[in-house]
Amino acid sequence: MQPKIQFGVDYYPEHWPEERWDQDFAMMAEMGIDVVRLAEFSWFKLEPADGQYDFGWLDKVLDLAAAHGIRAVLGTPTAAPPAWLIAQHPDIQPVDREGRTHYFGGRHHDCQSNPIYRDYIGRFVRAYAQHFGKNPTVVGWQVDNELGNSHGDLCYCRYCQRHFQKWLRAKYDTIENLNENWGTAFWSQGYQDFSQIQAPKMTASGDNPSALLDWQQCHSDLINDFHAFQAQIIRQYSPGRFITHNMMGFSPVVCYYDLGEQLDFASQDQYPTGHFLADQTSFRGAQCAAELDFIRSVKQQSFWVMEQQTTITGWEYMGRLPKPGQIPLWSMQSVAHGADAIVYFRWRSSALGTEQFWHGILPHSGIPGRAYREIRAFIHQTKPLLREINGTTPRAKVGIVFSYPQDYALNIQPQHPDMAYTQTLMTYYGALYRRNVAVDFIRDTADFSQYDLVIAPLQYLMTSALADRYAAYVQGGGQLVLTMRTGVKHPNNLCMTDAALPGKTLSQVLGLTVPEYDCLRDVDVVVDWAGQSFTGTHWADLIAPTTATPLATYGSEFYDGTPAITQNRFGAGTAYYVGTELTDALADQFVGQLPAVAAETITAPPRVEITHRDSATKRYYFVLNHTGETQTVPIPAAWTPYFSEAQPGQIAPYHYQVFTEAIHS
Amino acid sequence: MQPKIQFGVDYYPEHWPEERWDQDFAMMAEMGIDVVRLAEFSWFKLEPADGQYDFGWLDKVLDLAAAHGIRAVLGTPTAAPPAWLIAQHPDIQPVDREGRTHYFGGRHHDCQSNPIYRDYIGRFVRAYAQHFGKNPTVVGWQVDNELGNSHGDLCYCRYCQRHFQKWLRAKYDTIENLNENWGTAFWSQGYQDFSQIQAPKMTASGDNPSALLDWQQCHSDLINDFHAFQAQIIRQYSPGRFITHNMMGFSPVVCYYDLGEQLDFASQDQYPTGHFLADQTSFRGAQCAAELDFIRSVKQQSFWVMEQQTTITGWEYMGRLPKPGQIPLWSMQSVAHGADAIVYFRWRSSALGTEQFWHGILPHSGIPGRAYREIRAFIHQTKPLLREINGTTPRAKVGIVFSYPQDYALNIQPQHPDMAYTQTLMTYYGALYRRNVAVDFIRDTADFSQYDLVIAPLQYLMTSALADRYAAYVQGGGQLVLTMRTGVKHPNNLCMTDAALPGKTLSQVLGLTVPEYDCLRDVDVVVDWAGQSFTGTHWADLIAPTTATPLATYGSEFYDGTPAITQNRFGAGTAYYVGTELTDALADQFVGQLPAVAAETITAPPRVEITHRDSATKRYYFVLNHTGETQTVPIPAAWTPYFSEAQPGQIAPYHYQVFTEAIHS
């Protein structure tokens, strides 16, 4: 979409003296920066008093950028409404599940359903878009910031309650219908009228899982509507500019598929050290790769990284300092999974506020250091490559189904304290990653037939339409992996009652039923596979095969000897069922023997990642060494080094090599 | 009381289509089910709008039950007031110690002191009891559900505050008297008037332990009053029916002794996997046995199990799946400790609401599986036995004092972070359980002389009357065990100041004083007993014997060599004092050498439990194998197998055998 933009920085000129701006832009230009993202938290600077706009400083910034050949993405600053607005309308501040207001003083101190707040946003965004919308330096927009972050499930105020009632009325039409779909016969929870329904605040004991699932979906819709409200204004006043959004991987709040439909392309905020994780030492390469693959999958197209980590990050605490080479390596990993542009967060470490230690390319002192040098060298080396591969993506033969309703429902009832939807997905993704097999994440409405193998873990909520689509896929020759906790519920989060698990259709596809299950609290289960012993964890389905044959059997507990993992020929395809949560070795064993995987596997040393992007004529291979030692990778003869390499296949620590291979179509 | 009722199920016809009901009852009847518990959470279905009753559906259910020869226990649905009531009177919703309201959406979203709520309850229960009270299918009633569960210490609203003031006025008459009994001279807490007293909400720092103890007792009284209010209406309109209540073992909220006085018999909700425990792997046989013994002890008579676990349970998370045989085994354990009837929870796994994974006899699909088969076989085999032993109980020679005020007071000030009243009791109970010695739990007002041995741990609150009763018991030949933290306080939770611990009378009985004590934070103490080394934990009294002789001495810390456990002849009896918390091996050593225990001991392999019930002429022995292996138990010649057994004394995994022995009186 923007073939001339490959590199950018997130820039906050309002944090620095105006006299510094020109020097900053000059340094950026010299570095190879094409674009800056601006102003996504600057409401007070832009509207310092109710209805009084001050756009002059930003005009100057854009002029200076233009003078240095740099273009701009503008953010709408609605993640940080100013103090004057909160002082006039304190009930814009959000209320949590426990009934506590969260106050001004950080960010996201707002309620996205508040109608007064909407009015203020509408007025501001209109003026803002009118003023800047046709400025030639402005190439695109970002609405708000990381929608869903620290906010999506936060607000339980009276406006949100009213909004929820309205949403439910639209969905269910009659209260009888809602009562039916929420199973309110349980615990006397029936309503006579939509007006009796509260936001699902803290109860005395227990919650209604159907109500909570609607609450999650209502909030996702609300946030999408919040985005649409602004996007529509921007589209009106800023024609020909793109709108994107900085997403956060598998963040469990907003349905990014829905959000993606509003966008020209998706973007990702990519922080490989996992800043807020207590554990800063585990290898996160697969997690990073998966999040990039997912953001590419949101629109099934290449994307931007809108915030790429540049060095040490943190708020009150910091994470680890990246090692020499890791910043370029992580940048290249983003590219390798489909990023067309890398925008670094941030230009210079902020001297102000909460994020003083969320460091930028330049340290507080402004003196260029290692981060600057590494990024500059990376930009200079790779910009031609990025231009060349702009818009390309990998060609994946394996699809993993990622579905928001499943994620919502399993967050509400995780079944086992240590089970989580995305973690279960990662057990499969991880095994594919270790074999360098390209993966698309797909909606459950996708055309499965594009893939040789579809892995759909935890298909907890099920419809007959979806079951039929899975059946048709296998019937037509597909390889399908399903797992425990499939077919448990209707989409309204009420349990299926008409057949044994996993439901009539899928029982036929899989050749089995699941009459019982064990929740492995404080214990693992042995899984025997062809004389080898593995470990299953968290869950064990007791499987009664009809036509399925066991691939692996349990080796402990009273169901010792019964099937743990099965396969079943169905039509022209094969359906696999996995009754337990896979540990890594077991996942490697299972995934490795799937025919579609075996065909795609590229062998490399541990923590060396190989991925590709395909143009019409060429495949680009990215070989990424995530270890601190030089690694040797056998390079096929048909692969040509893209950069000049002294020793192709000898990858220095935290370094990468790129190869091309002709595609014979 | 109900000799023709031995087995039941908790049934929720309102969760299922009416067309299914007849099939359900037919299946129940075939299985041997005698009774269903109904409607204890169905207020909305019975009063769908303010003052409009719909009893018709429940009439139909009762007719169908009758047609299949099944009778009914009706619950009052006051644990789940409907949305229309909450919408009209939102301050029925309870307020917690932090001042937060807990909202509609689960259950127990109510305040038991709210007078408006009481009016609604009175009106409903009157109509309900009038309508169903004389229906011949209805044999009994349950008021509310698990009173005290998630509710007892919850509400701190203004109604509860007013109620507390009233309760205190009745107890203390004058504010000066309250000031004296609450020790308000400390920290300037004196009141001029009862109206100044708040519910003991979150303070800035520290609480008044005397105030908290009254709060706990006030709440127990309130809940008993809440029960009495309903029970009185039921007795008026439903003559000849029993009232029971589903209790929860050692739940620390409501005084079950007081509640028991309102009941025809007690009932227990028995969930051996301990559903909400993080630890799902430890052996809980002794805990299960103790809770059953305690419920029998509430009224010192046989009882019902109103909810017996049938299979895997949980809310958001599940516990472990019972192993083959465990469900009948646990049922038999309930019988073995005095249950006359077993009501299984629940007939069929609910498709709706919070408890979707609190599974029933039938899975969601309704297809009978292992739980169904095991329970059906158990009912068919054991119903004649249950009829025969109806109303019998064990004859215990050991009594353990269980006292609610001690439990309340030690929850308020546990002394050591890991000390808890019921856990300390369990150290003694556990040792008796491992020797298959029958135990009654008794109030401290019980006739001690019925027992050869009375164990009274943590007699923290003491009166001279109680001290005198203990003295008289030993004087008269009894064996008495007392422990650390005895005689510390008056019943008003103020410390004793007139003598060294454990107080004048008990010092004489025990032949010692306790001038100092050590709280074993982060450390255990060695206890030496006749050359063997054991471990004491949590606490160490420094004992100054007068006439007592040491049984065991400390073997570490600066009091190395001083007495840890003593005995003292007093009159015709013996008084033991235990200065530390016993670990299992030390408890086995101590309890095993008590004469009254030695006489009652029946030796069996670990985790094989033997208990008995006595009719006028016969003792029934229940031998329960809680292990996964076949166990061999030596069977005395005088024991006759009740069921035909291929190999009496060879007990299959998770299985049981029953024997009888003639009683020669």
Place this chain on the structure above:
Amino acid sequence: MQPKIQFGVDYYPEHWPEERWDQDFAMMAEMGIDVVRLAEFSWFKLEPADGQYDFGWLDKVLDLAAAHGIRAVLGTPTAAPPAWLIAQHPDIQPVDREGRTHYFGGRHHDCQSNPIYRDYIGRFVRAYAQHFGKNPTVVGWQVDNELGNSHGDLCYCRYCQRHFQKWLRAKYDTIENLNENWGTAFWSQGYQDFSQIQAPKMTASGDNPSALLDWQQCHSDLINDFHAFQAQIIRQYSPGRFITHNMMGFSPVVCYYDLGEQLDFASQDQYPTGHFLADQTSFRGAQCAAELDFIRSVKQQSFWVMEQQTTITGWEYMGRLPKPGQIPLWSMQSVAHGADAIVYFRWRSSALGTEQFWHGILPHSGIPGRAYREIRAFIHQTKPLLREINGTTPRAKVGIVFSYPQDYALNIQPQHPDMAYTQTLMTYYGALYRRNVAVDFIRDTADFSQYDLVIAPLQYLMTSALADRYAAYVQGGGQLVLTMRTGVKHPNNLCMTDAALPGKTLSQVLGLTVPEYDCLRDVDVVVDWAGQSFTGTHWADLIAPTTATPLATYGSEFYDGTPAITQNRFGAGTAYYVGTELTDALADQFVGQLPAVAAETITAPPRVEITHRDSATKRYYFVLNHTGETQTVPIPAAWTPYFSEAQPGQIAPYHYQVFTEAIHS
């Protein structure tokens, strides 16, 4: 100041019957008690109704004290406003960061900015001071109790918000100035007016560190003002009496330096078992010593212990029981670090309220036991010594900078989850303690030239004036130790942006810059020192030396081989820089080789502490054995035993010896 007072007790006659008082005083007098502290929690007893005073009982107490030759310190009871006051003005009760009121029922249920509360205090303290101010038995006063304890950062009510706005207006004058100093350009946090500023309650996400630092400093000022308000009344009505305050070591709330300026001398509440710590087993000798040294340093003069632990303590839980000898040993430790008087907490264990298990000299029974005997013997033995050394202090050649703003700022942003300002200070103090080197804690405004060595860890907030003072100190021959995270911020908590860390001046002094740093999450770093391997933790600065030479280098991570600890000649002195958090062995290595330390070291076995106080002519050495075994300490020939000792230098378990040495000046 009070040469005839050496020993006292905290006495609560209002907890006991009047008939007992005379016996208590007689026992105290016999024991050697000179003074009692009275009434610091007795508001209700002294003003039982609004405006009605009852001082008679306290008159009697003072008369009885006088009759036994005992004098009194009176407390003002403002840590516990009575129920009648709270009932009339419930919004005196404090509100926490989450918006929750904390209610009456413990202590500190008040807001120190509430103007109505101030009025009541003013009226009471005036009447109280008028009545008792000139009573000859009254020798001094204590305002409130442990100011800052459980209160300082507690209240976020509307009065506190208004007070904060006022304080900010006084500090910043214009809102533009505040916006600048708070860095409100970040996240659109700009204010138009001081009235828009809220108390920093719970936000939706993130806080402004500059705002939080002002909040902390505002609260410290408020509490000092709260003290001054009362102290001024007392000074007016009670001439010639001292005012002191019972401080709590390194409590991070009130600036004790500021508070000290209002006092005649400082006091400490000394509880060596660390009552509220979960860990009760670690050796706390150094921590106890440091807190005593700090309290002495508050005014750089000798001090009182106003509460000295007498035996086992706790609220709901207790700590460990002191071992025989520990109570006198801890008393002597207080003396050894500069205490002129020891007041024991408390006379007799309270039968009432929260602190029933915070035991006193006498147990609840009033029967004298071990604590009584040990303390009585200690008093009788040491009173002459205490009189002799009254007013003396150690002469320390090492100063450690302790600065409240640094503590506040690092509590707001600890950098690493396990880093804390006082803990980092303790790594240096501990190494000095293990070498028996005397230490003063000093403000950063102190005259550094008094010390051979100044250790100033974590000089996170920096001014050019302070940097210049450090430079001048080294220039003039001083030895200075600085560490990681120095010069990061301006005093307004905004980051320095003008130079590389640690700032221009200090870079010259230290001969280095710090271009990068690593936060050691879940990992330690190896530190190599002259062939030996040590461990650094939490943090690693990457050091670029200019003129500095490395003392130690990192031995792991990618910066393996680069400097970890450096020294730099600067002028006539030496500046050391420590780039990592020292573990004990590394601290011993580093501190031990500092010339000023080597000169002062006195070798003794582990956990044997040696400290001194200097009169004009004599040095008194205190040798304290904190172990459970007899320890042998080589005693120099010039040291004369103060008490008759069978074997000077053979120190019994938990015992002490005192020596004198002539000072040749």
